[in-house]
Amino acid sequence: MSSFSKVIEGASFSPRTQTAITYQPQQLICLDTSGYIARVINQTDADYAAVRQAAQANATLTTLRPDQYVLPGFIDLHIHAPQWPNAGLALDRPLNEWLDTYTFPLEAKYQDLDFAKLVYNDLVQELLANGTTTALYFGTIHNAANLELAKACIKHGQRGFIGKVAMDNPEQTPDYYQDASAQVAVDQTEQFIQQVGELNQTTDLKQTPVITPRFVPSCTPASLQGLGDLARKYDLPVQSHCSESDWENGYALEHYQMRDADVLDHYGLLTNKAVMAHGTQLNDHDYELFAKQGVAIAHCPISNVYFGNAVLPVKRVLAHHVKTGLGTDISGGYSPSLYQNIRQAVMSSRLLQDGVDNQLPTNQRGVSDSAISVKTAFYLATLGGAKSLHLQTGKIAAGYLADLQVVSLKNAFQADDADNIFEKLMYQTSQAEIEQVYVRGERVK
Numbered sequence: 441m442s443s444f445s446k447v448i449e450g451a452s453f454s455p456r457t458q459t460a461i462t463y464q465p466q467q468l469i470c471l472d473t474s475g476y477i478a479r480v481i482n483q484t485d486a487d488y489a490a491v492r493q494a495a496q497a498n499a500t501l502t503t504l505r506p507d508q509y510v511l512p513g514f515i516d517l518h519i520h521a522p523q524w525p526n527a528g529l530a531l532d533r534p535l536n537e538w539l540d541t542y543t544f545p546l547e548a549k550y551q552d553l554d555f556a557k558l559v560y561n562d563l564v565q566e567l568l569a570n571g572t573t574t575a576l577y578f579g580t581i582h583n584a585a586n587l588e589l590a591k592a593c594i595k596h597g598q599r600g601f602i603g604k605v606a607m608d609n610p611e612q613t614p615d616y617y618q619d620a621s622a623q624v625a626v627d628q629t630e631q632f633i634q635q636v637g638e639l640n641q642t643t644d645l646k647q648t649p650v651i652t653p654r655f656v657p658s659c660t661p662a663s664l665q666g667l668g669d670l671a672r673k674y675d676l677p678v679q680s681h682c683s684e685s686d687w688e689n690g691y692a693l694e695h696y697q698m699r700d701a702d703v704l705d706h707y708g709l710l711t712n713k714a715v716m717a718h719g720t721q722l723n724d725h726d727y728e729l730f731a732k733q734g735v736a737i738a739h740c741p742i743s744n745v746y747f748g749n750a751v752l753p754v755k756r757v758l759a760h761h762v763k764t765g766l767g768t769d770i771s772g773g774y775s776p777s778l779y780q781n782i783r784q785a786v787m788s789s790r791l792l793q794d795g796v797d798n799q800l801p802t803n804q805r806g807v808s809d810s811a812i813s814v815k816t817a818f819y820l821a822t823l824g825g826a827k828s829l830h831l832q833t834g835k836i837a838a839g840y841l842a843d844l845q846v847v848s849l850k851n852a853f854q855a856d857d858a859d860n861i862f863e864k865l866m867y868q869t870s871q872a873e874i875e876q877v878y879v880r881g882e883r884v885k
């Protein structure tokens with residue numbers, strides 16, 4: 441009988457497709473020493489009792505209570521780590537004014553490493569406590585602070601994808617917070633790639649550096665070109681914002697006479713490891729380009745209510761075979777919880793379908809067939825994010841990384857079938873009900 445490093449016994453929910461889930465009322469989720477799920481054994485399997493007994497004998501068995509459920513850990517596909525102190529504040533201006541008034545002054549403070557350590561350690565723990573086992577982070581322009589974010593991920597046990605933000609366009613960035621030139625933006629990005637490589641030699645929980653042009657307005661053509669060259673040279677992920685608001689979408693048209701997506705593509709930044717945030721103003725041409733290149737969209741439904749000037753039509757995006765995941769977009773979004781974003785993704789899609797102007801006739805108000813189910817939103821927060829980052833996680837199955845959360849059902853009334861239990865978990869779970877979190881099989885909450 442082979443022995444496993446950990447065995448979790450209990451019920452689980454996992455995404456099966458973009459619209460369906462798998463429910464297992466009782467199984468043994470068996471982890472190996474390298475942090476993967478080695479086997480999932482169902483109660484009807486012949487060796488269930490023997491594996492259970494062996495795990496009990498060597499004290500590696502965790503048996504869940506009947507009100508607890510295992511889910512895959514969540515993947516936050518778009519979050520600005522330095523903006524954590526502003527979460528819940530200052531959501532009263534359009535994007536470009538918001539950046540100048542609230543965001544750039546805060547990000548500039550990260551040249552102070554004590555401040556960076558304080559905020560980043562707090563944020564990483566908060567995300568883990570909310571069930572987020574992987575996060576794709578924007579840092580700041582400061583590499584010393586970005587490294588502190590990587591160290592905080594390692595210390596607290598989170599899988600981080602971290603970008604040194606490149607922003608060298610003096611016309612769209614304040615002089616107190618910008619890269620001094622395109623060359624500096626590119627050189628510092630390359631330096632950060634090397635620094636993370638060195639840090640990774642000290643840990644099994646590898647952190648991934650990400651090439652991060654903030655967005656087209658904040659970069660010059662020379663930095664976009666240099667960053668595209670780095671993406672090719674190192675074959676690393678790329679992240680940026682694309683067609684995220686009327687203003688930003690219009691900026692590319694005005695300054696490049698091209699669509700925002702075409703500008704990024706022109707500079708080699710739309711690779712199959714690229715994740716573009718928001719995309720509320722993308723059109724069918726852009727979706728086709730994304731699908732062809734393998735580019736993913738990080739859907740940030742809370743943030744989009746404030747800055748997006750539209751609702752991302754998730755169903756339409758998925759129908760175009762564009763990889764899609766879910767992001768909190770702290771602090772354009774106020775909540776660090778992907779549960780809250782799952783709820784908002786469903787609610788926004790319902791508003792898109794029904795429309796919002798009550799002075800219009802019912803049949804002219806909305807965009808038909810736009811509503812997504814909570815199962816689709818769950819897919820985005822798990823498998824959709826994993827596919828976007830080329831990670832073998834987001835699902836409870838043999839061969840997948842053991843990034844898991846154990847949540848308890850808060851209100852058990854009417855929880856009489858699997859679909860009801862699942863919906864209640866998605867709509868009612870708060871941080872208090874997220875009782876255990878595992879990354880690579882290590883318990884981190």
Ligand SMILES: O=c1[nH]c(=O)c2nc[nH]c2[nH]1
Binds near residue numbers: 520535543655743
């Ligand atoms: O939501 C957003 N947050 C940001 O910090 C940002 N920068 C460019 N575009 C942005 N959008």
